[in-house]
Amino acid sequence: MTKKLRENIFERDNYTCQWCGKNGIDENMLLPAHIRTACLCGDDRESNLITLCRYCYNHVPNKEIMRKFETTENKRVFNELYQQRVAGYGDYVNYIKSVFSSNGLTGTRPQIDRFVKNYLPAEDDLNGFKAELEKNPKSARDIMTKCTIRKITYTEYINQTEPS
Ligand SMILES: [Zn+2]
Secondary structure (H helix, E strand, O other): OOHHHHHHHHHHOOOOOOOOOOOOOOHHHEEEEEOOOHHHOOOOOHHHEEEEEHHHHHHOOHHHHHHHHOOHHHHHHHHHHHHHHHHHHHHHHHHHHHHHHHOOOOOOHHHHHHHHHHHOOOHHHHHHHHHHHHHOOOHHHHHHHHHHHHOOOHHHHHOOOOOO
């Protein structure tokens, strides 16, 4: 987020925490907060940003902020983006899940989420992983075990980069 954008938000909100109403706060103690967070597809548009004091920023749950401040229009736009992302991610998860189970590994949703988040963070990794499995279906267990136990990504595994 640019300095200019931060200042625009603070100025629009009159340098006042929009949650607790505290004003006259030193600018260093104010933070621009996302009304809808990035993990729910919220972005840096001004209508998705709000001024909070440091205390509220650290203590008020995101969902409370979102419930109180999200505009109907942003809700519609972000929900649509989120649905698209979920649909894509659902395919991804189903695929990994099938690989886990066909290799006799447990693949609960939290475990799969963790595997994807930690070991297949890039789309290239997933494509490489898929290609590898098509060539040699038996390698899935090996890849998953190595990635998970050594905590390396699929890319590192393929490049044979060992963690130091
Ligand atoms: Zn506050």
